[in-house]
Structures are given as C-alpha cells and as structure tokens.
Amino acid sequence: MAAFDSTEKNESGRRERGSISGEQIIEGALKLAREVTIEGLSMPKLAQSLGIGVTSIYWYFRSKEDLLDELTVAATRQFQGQMSDFSDLPWPEYMLRHFIAMHDILTEDDLLCDLLFFRNSKFSVNALEHIWPQIDKTLQVLVAAGFTEEEAIHSHFLLSHYTRGCIILWRLIHKAGKTEHIPVRVPATFDVKRFPVLGSVGEWHSLRGTTPSEFEGGLRIAIEGMKAIVKDRRG
Amino acid sequence: MAAFDSTEKNESGRRERGSISGEQIIEGALKLAREVTIEGLSMPKLAQSLGIGVTSIYWYFRSKEDLLDELTVAATRQFQGQMSDFSDLPWPEYMLRHFIAMHDILTEDDLLCDLLFFRNSKFSVNALEHIWPQIDKTLQVLVAAGFTEEEAIHSHFLLSHYTRGCIILWRLIHKAGKTEHIPVRVPATFDVKRFPVLGSVGEWHSLRGTTPSEFEGGLRIAIEGMKAIVKDRRG
C-alpha cells in the first residue's frame, strides 16, 4: 500500500535518515494527484501514501504551496517534452499546429491542465521560467517572418490566451462530471425569440465545451489578422 | 460589529424566526468578501459578521458551494449593469469597445474578477444563463454585419477567451501582492543570447501583467482577422 517498503523503518519504527528525498515526495504527490485530483491532494493523504510522517514533508517543502509549485514545474517540463517542434513550417502553419498541439495535450491530461492553468492561484515565477524559452522561440519565428517585436508579442498573447481560455472552459465543464445533462437545458432556455442566434444554431456544442474544430476556427481567424499585418511587408 | 442589531435577539439569546433572509446573507457575504477576499470568506466568519449562528446559513444554502453560486449570479448581474451598450457603433468599433469595457471593469474589481473567472471551479450554469443574452446580442451584431452564425461564434470566443486570459493573468500577478519585485528578475533571466526577442524588448511589461495598450493590440489583430472574413461579402 505504502510507496515505501516497510522494511525501511528500523526497529524503533522510525525511518533512517536519508530514506526520503524531495524528488520521491514530488513523484509520489504527482502519482497521488492523478488518483484523487489536485483538490483531493492533502498533506496527510500524501504522507500516508508515502508511508512517512506528515511533518516529514515539511523538512523538504516549506509549505503545501511550495510543494505545489514544484509539481507545477514538473508538469511544465512534462508539457514541454510532449510539445512537437513545428519551426520548419511556414509561420501561419507553425502557429496553427503549435497551439492545436497545446490544446490537444492539455485537454487530454487533467492533472497537467490543473497544475498549469488552475493552480496559478499564486503566480509561479519558477514555472514561468521554464516556459520562456518556448515563448521566445515562437516570437523568433514571427520576427523572422517580418513582425515587429511588439506585434509578435501581441499576436502570441492573442493566441495563447485564447487557447488557454478554450482549455480552461473545457476542463471546467468536464470537471463537474458528466456532460450529458447540460444540453438538456438548451431547448428550454434557448428560445429563438430570446436568443435569435444562439437559439437558431440548434445544438450549440460550446455548451459542452469548445470542440477541437471550433477551437481551430477561432485560431484561423486570429491568424488571418496576423497575415493582414505582414501582407505588404515581404511579398 | 455584527451586521444585525443585537436587539434582534430575544430574551433567550435567540433570534426571532424570519429575522434572517437569504438575501441578507448574500449581501453580507459580498461585503465580507470585499474585505477579506473570496479565499478568506469562511462560513464561521460570515456567520459571525452577520451575528448569527453558523448553522443558520445552512437553512438558506445547502452548502458553501451553493452560496458562492449565488454570489456569482449577483456578481454577474453587477457586471452586466456596468457594461455599456455599444450596439450603435459599426461592428469593429463595437467589438473593440465592448471587450475593452469588459477588461476595464474586471481589472478594477477584484471580487467580480474572482467570482466570474476563478470561482468557476464548478461550472455555474446559473450564472451562465445571465450572460447568454449579452453573448447573443454581440452575435446579432456580427450576423447583421454579414458573418455566418458559426463565424460569429468563433469570433466571439476568440475575443472573449483572449480578454478573459488577459484579465486572469493580470489578477494572478497582482494577487500575489506587490509587483515591484517581479521585474528585478528580468535582467538576470532575460539574457539576450538565451531569449533573443524577449531579451531585446527590454522592460517587458507583460511580466507585470498585460497592460491596457498591449491588450488592445491583441484585440485589434483579432478584429483584423474578422474583417478579412467579411471583406468581400458586403462592400
């Protein structure tokens, strides 16, 4: 049951010094979080699943916040590892594929999503530092394509905030649990007279979260806007 | 100290029936939340500030989650009330002003921001219903301008998610407390060799949260993309 062998405790029922490490705690915390979600992760539960005393965790991490910060860094690294490199593509294709990849990864890994987008409740500068290289690479692609640095930054924020928004909405809706019940409300509420557009679209998929194709639709509009900027700059 | 006059308690030190209402609790909760932030709002504290027993709240609200849901609805209503109506403007100007107004309101009211964007941890369909009319109105403006319903929805999501992303980032950074210390890290980390673009921008304001002018920059790019869609449709 416990992650550590009970033989690790000596005759006094106490662990040897050095039998725990910060890395093992992080690893165990990630594993437990995948089972019980981030919100279900508590210090007592973590200690129990590791077979250690609750207070031992505090030797390695000043606070739960600190520990979560480290989990976020680990999640960031995992995310980076899963992202493909599209820098050999022309910039519009690069942007499209890059953010679709991001969307794919994070809508399929709840823990990653929670750590990177929800547990930002305190701004983790640590984790940010791991993202900067990737942001800068994207900006380099745009600057090479003729954008000014300012335009590149504005464009990047437009796409990344939009992407994050879609992912967060998706997670929020699916966090509650089953989504099947949501559209039940639609016909009752979406009277065509009250909501001419929403009512006439019929089954509006965004009620169950933005679908991949809807997400891509917004992305393409933004990229069109970017094209308009550089149109008269280099051919 | 207590929000209710102590004379409201009868000789047995007990409140009269009907001396509390759900509305008063909501009102008191909003007031307390403004003082101690949403995270600081607890059932015991709320009860004390209202001068009632903790358990009395549970007569009116099944759970804290339920209460927060109602606070979110109230916040949504307040937000709607503060939003101006730009529907007499041409659509590009409408979109620009509409989302700038949203940005202004929510970066200046922390409680509103927290309730509408952060405490979505459980998806509040209740609060959503209050927003649908506004969404549909925006969509009507776009459909009238020549967008298909699908294009209108994609465009709207692009802009609203982007706006939310900027507001959330702003709040995250300013939630931690003072921002003065953040740029201190920049020169050390933003080596021009490691980060050619970010490093050369110098003081990158986005480290302290997207500024209003940066926000507007992204907005304009998205609107350019929208213009490209309808360009050849009606003049």
Place this chain on the structure above:
DNA sequence: ACCTGAACACCGTTCAAGT
C-alpha cells in the same frame, strides 16, 4: 541533519435539539 507524533487553530457540514 533528518524524521516524528502531539497539538493548534482553522475549516465545512451534520445532527439532534430548541422555539
């Protein structure tokens, strides 16, 4: 230097009781 249990101040919620 590292690991620990007991203890503290908090929390949300339930229950069985008052009026």
Place this chain on the structure above:
DNA sequence: ACCTGAACACCGTTCAAGT
C-alpha cells in the same frame, strides 16, 4: 418553519522532541 450549539472529520502548520 426557522434558528441554534455541540460534535465530527478533515485540513495546513508549528513545536518540541527524538535519533
């Protein structure tokens, strides 16, 4: 029908102690 305190199971964190 409405209001209540006592009690419960949890939480994050501190402290003073063990080895």
